Amino acid sequence: xxxxxxxxxxxxxxxxxxxxxxxxxxxxxxxxxxxxxxxxxxxxxxxxxxxxxxxxxxxxxxxxxxxxxxxxxxxxxxxxxxxxxxxxxxxxxxxxxxxxxxxxxxxxxxxxxxxxxxxxxxxxxxxxxxxxxxxxxxxxxxxxxxxxxxxxxxxxxxxxxxxxxxxxxxxxxxxxxxxxxxxxxxxxxxxxxxxxxxxxxxxxxxxxxxxxxxxxxxxxxxxxxxxxxxxxxxxxxxxxxxxxxxxxxxxxxxxxxxxxxxxxxxxxxxxxxxxxxxxxxxxxxxxxxxxxxxxxxxxxxxxxxxxxxxxxxxxxxxxxxxxxxxxxxxxxxxxxxxxxxxxxxxxxxxxxxxxxxxxxxxxx
Amino acid sequence: xxxxxxxxxxxxxxxxxxxxxxxxxxxxxxxxxxxxxxxxxxxxxxxxxxxxxxxxxxxxxxxxxxxxxxxxxxxxxxxxxxxxxxxxxx
Numbered sequence: 230x231x232x233x234x235x236x237x238x239x240x241x242x243x244x245x246x247x248x249x250x251x252x253x254x255x256x257x258x259x260x261x262x263x264x265x266x267x268x269x270x271x272x273x274x275x276x277x278x279x280x281x282x283x284x285x286x287x288x289x290x291x292x293x294x295x296x297x298x299x300x301x302x303x304x305x306x307x308x309x310x311x312x313x314x315x316x317x318x319x320x321x322x323x324x325x326x327x328x329x330x331x332x333x334x335x336x337x338x339x340x341x342x343x344x345x346x347x348x349x350x351x352x353x354x355x356x357x358x359x360x361x362x363x364x365x366x367x368x369x370x371x372x373x374x375x376x377x378x379x380x381x382x383x384x385x386x387x388x389x390x391x392x393x394x395x396x397x398x399x400x401x402x403x404x405x406x407x408x409x410x411x412x413x414x415x416x417x418x419x420x421x422x423x424x425x426x427x428x429x430x431x432x433x434x435x436x437x438x439x440x441x442x443x444x445x446x447x448x449x450x451x452x453x454x455x456x457x458x459x460x461x462x463x464x465x466x467x468x469x470x471x472x473x474x475x476x477x478x479x480x481x482x483x484x485x486x487x488x489x490x491x492x493x494x495x496x497x498x499x500x501x502x503x504x505x506x507x508x509x510x511x512x513x514x515x516x517x518x519x520x521x522x523x524x525x526x527x528x529x530x531x532x533x534x535x536x537x538x539x540x541x542x543x544x545x546x547x548x549x550x551x552x553x554x555x556x557x558x559x560x561x562x563x564x565x566x567x568x569x570x571x572x573x574x575x576x577x578x579x580x581x582x583x584x585x586x587x588x589x590x591x592x593x
Numbered sequence: 594x595x596x597x598x599x600x601x602x603x604x605x606x607x608x609x610x611x612x613x614x615x616x617x618x619x620x621x622x623x624x625x626x627x628x629x630x631x632x633x634x635x636x637x638x639x640x641x642x643x644x645x646x647x648x649x650x651x652x653x654x655x656x657x658x659x660x661x662x663x664x665x666x667x668x669x670x671x672x673x674x675x676x677x678x679x680x681x682x683x
Contacts, residue, residue, distance in 0.1 A: 345647040354646065354656045 238267050238363065245270050263364070325356045325363075333359060491532060601670065604636075605677045612636045619663065619670030627661035643675045650676075 240248070245266035249256055254273045256266075328336065330347040333355055337344045340362045347355055485491065597605075601618035609616070615625040616636050633639050646652040653675075654668040663671065 343647075345645055345649070345652075348645060350642055351645055351652075351656070353659060354652050357655060357659075358652065 238263075240270075242266055248274065325359055328356075337362075491536065597673070598670070601674050601677075604674050605681060608682055609636045609640065609678065614639055617671050618674035619667040619672075620661075624661045624663055624667065631660055633660070639671075640675060640678070643672075643679075648676060648679065 242263045245263070246256060249266065249269055252274060254269055256269070325333070330352065333352070334344055334347050336359050337355060340359075342358065342362070344355055344358075345351065598618055600616070604612070604616055604618055612635070613625065614620050614628045614633055614636055615622065617625075617639060620628065620639075628634075628639065633642065642656060643653055646656060650672055653672050654665075657663045657668045657671060
């Protein structure tokens with residue numbers, strides 16, 4: 230080869246190895262990761278390339294656009310497997326760890342990955358992600374890649390659902406976040422939004438498990454979105470009947486003890502009716518509440534009165550007892566006893582005598 | 594759709610409060626211990642990580658695998674547990 234590749238990552242490992250060997254570059258003894266060969270290749274050959282030609286080194290991102298065009302043609306020549314490689318020429322990413330958080334975020338953005346904050350805890354994950362994106366090019370996400378991926382997609386698309394970009398097919402989902410492309414891989418390279426708010430139906434799908442799952446989820450989220458309020462309401466109140474506005478109201482039972490209401494029903498005459506009301510409200514719902522509300526309104530003022538009445542009676546009793554202990558003389562007690570005896574005991578005694586003549590005598 | 598475990602149901606039923614990481618579905622004693630060593634001692638810290646990763650499934654799974662060595666099933670359980678919790682309470 231007259232000209233050495235600017236981005237050795239485009240080549241396969243075998244190709245790299247052979248190139249290195251051809252140029253008498255010592256290979257690592259054991260079979261290493263591709264990165265190692267890429268590094269070697271870059272170090273030894275691209276440098277030479279610089280010396281040979283006056284082509285500008287691809288050290289800036291802005292020059293990518295110029296680079297990708299010649300590379301496109303170069304790639305179709307370089308072999309079948311090369312079509313699998315990324316077209317993005319970014320030698321800077323060979324050292325992903327060296328990137329700052331900002332740069333890492335920028336890199337991910339170029340792949341259409343809307344990354345979250347790159348913090349200490351998330352950095353590693355994003356580095357891995359970028360690495361994956363570099364080595365196996367994605368199923369590029371739905372964001373329309375501005376540069377030359379489109380003509381590339383056309384050339385590769387014929388190759389079917391390989392790792393190549395089926396970007397043009399994906400373009401219809403442009404308003405969505407990341408999507409999984411049609412590559413049936415166990416680990417989706419580009420994250421897929423589980424709760425994506427996309428409205429367009431998913432059409433390009435293979436028989437991958439995850440894809441169908443996402444499809445189900447997407448349709449689910451779609452339906453969820455349209456009937457959002459109703460579904461949530463149904464979830465929260467599964468037992469309530471459906472109403473046109475989604476709102477049901479039940480009359481609130483008057484809370485005892487609140488707003489100055491007595492904690493227990495004190496009215497003597499209304500206790501029975503209240504008990505009845507209680508059983509009603511326990512077994513049934515709003516209708517009986519309405520029913521009980523009206524009769525309850527009437528006894529309520531009565532309850533107050535009854536309460537005070539009871540209190541009064543109690544006080545009177547207490548007072549009389551006190552009076553009795555203090556002022557009443559024994560004579561009066563005796564007189565009272567006699568009186569009671571005469572008027573109460575004797576009738577009882579008579580009654581008993583009448584009932585059981587055998588008994589006779591009064592028991593006092 | 595896979596059925597959810599009792600642990601999942603219990604977690605999703607109420608705000609997580611001060612529950613430990615062990616309360617998360619998919620996280621048992623071993624994994625919980627590893628997470629605690631890394632500083633993720635409460636469920637809400639893992640929730641924090643989940644949210645910082647923008648509730649992204651793949652990233653969260655990856656992170657979980659890296660941090661405590663969870664397998665695919667455990668990752669999935671934990672992810673769906675947190676996701677559902679967020680849907681209900683966040």
